[in-house]
Amino acid sequence: TRTPAPDMAGVVAALESAMANGAPGAMARYSGPDGTRARAVGVRDRESGAAMDTRARFRIGSVSKTFSSVVLLQLVEEGRLKLDAPVNRYLEGLLPDDRITVRHLLTHRSGLADYTDAMFDQTVPGFEAVRNRVFSYRELLDLSLAEPRTTEPGAAYKYSNANFVVVGMLIEKLTGRPVADAYQRRVIKPLGLRDTAYVHPDTRIKGTHVRGYLHPDEAGAPLVDSTEQTVSWAQSAGAVISNTADLNTFTGALMRGRLLSPATLEAMTTVTPTDATGTRFYGLGLRRYDLSCGTQVYGHTGTVQGFYTYAFSTRDGRRSLSALANTSNRGSANTALGGTLEAAFCGKKPA
Numbered sequence: 001t002r003t004p005a006p007d008m009a010g011v012v013a014a015l016e017s018a019m020a021n022g023a024p025g026a027m028a029r030y031s032g033p034d035g036t037r038a039r040a041v042g043v044r045d046r047e048s049g050a051a052m053d054t055r056a057r058f059r060i061g062s063v064s065k066t067f068s069s070v071v072l073l074q075l076v077e078e079g080r081l082k083l084d085a086p087v088n089r090y091l092e093g094l095l096p097d098d099r100i101t102v103r104h105l106l107t108h109r110s111g112l113a114d115y116t117d118a119m120f121d122q123t124v125p126g127f128e129a130v131r132n133r134v135f136s137y138r139e140l141l142d143l144s145l146a147e148p149r150t151t152e153p154g155a156a157y158k159y160s161n162a163n164f165v166v167v168g169m170l171i172e173k174l175t176g177r178p179v180a181d182a183y184q185r186r187v188i189k190p191l192g193l194r195d196t197a198y199v200h201p202d203t204r205i206k207g208t209h210v211r212g213y214l215h216p217d218e219a220g221a222p223l224v225d226s227t228e229q230t231v232s233w234a235q236s237a238g239a240v241i242s243n244t245a246d247l248n249t250f251t252g253a254l255m256r257g258r259l260l261s262p263a264t265l266e267a268m269t270t271v272t273p274t275d276a277t278g279t280r281f282y283g284l285g286l287r288r289y290d291l292s293c294g295t296q297v298y299g300h301t302g303t304v305q306g307f308y309t310y311a312f313s314t315r316d317g318r319r320s321l322s323a324l325a326n327t328s329n330r331g332s333a334n335t336a337l338g339g340t341l342e343a344a345f346c347g348k349k350p351a
């Protein structure tokens, strides 16, 4: 079937809608068979007024989960662990239920509670309380285990950051090295992602970057500059920094089979529904969105204080889109930003 050209006017309209809904700025980059197109609106820094810059780095939040999933799946390929084995076989006595498997972590079906619900119940106070804190994986897992489990192992999809904290613990146990080394050696270096790094606990974003702005819960309250933080509350669940070009390289290379074997990639892209819409799915550390034109795109979304991200590619890896709005705690801006996917992958709507 003919590949529709991206509707870049539609992409810009989605970026402008994200601004109209509270983002100081937004940007998107489409990479396809006929080249790359990048667009930016608004500012990356409200203080200096510096314009949003399509080369600038930013926090990608849970798009980091796909990086972590790739590393763990490479370890599965190397025979270091089995997807359907209990986590406790590799991290003895860690979890209170031997039935929780490695696959349950990657598919958010473990039942481990998400400690960030309580941590960020009050958005700005919760953020200020942790923005300079450094947590151990163990401390984060204990926060999760202090709450009731949300489901019997494997029984239902229930998104939880705790799952990818345990994924980080597995990576460090099996490789004997910090997760940063695994991302560098297994993903960043092989793909030449020069603007991508796992940064923890340093709070700075090095080089030209986007500043992030958090909406407080109180209507009309001024934006909070949330750019500098340790992201220690997330780590292997959310502490990667990247830019739109590297994200498109990453999702495109992943779907082209440059990081995982065809069989493993098939397992990773085998999905189950995450809601009742019939258009949103989750595989192994990977989302699938089914767009209105029938195109299915694979990748992940990210929400970290001050940064909304989308990073998706077609299953053949030939077309990728990444998008960023430098705000958060404002669902309407996130939904607006998501409009870049339809515009980029489905092209101009028929008149």
Ligand SMILES: CC1(C)S[C@@H]2[C@H](NC(=O)CCCC[C@H](NC(=O)C[NH3+])C(=O)[O-])C(=O)N2[C@H]1C(=O)[O-]
Binding pocket: 060, 061, 062, 063, 116, 120, 121, 122, 123, 124, 126, 159, 161, 214, 238, 300, 301, 302, 303, 304, 305, 306, 328, 329, 330
């Ligand atoms: C499933 C999600 C949306 S949440 C999960 C992870 N981000 C977090 O867990 C942070 C949640 C608090 C963020 C904060 N919100 C509040 O504090 C609300 N009180 C804000 O908007 O900045 C990520 O990233 N994932 C997104 C994903 O996977 O798309």
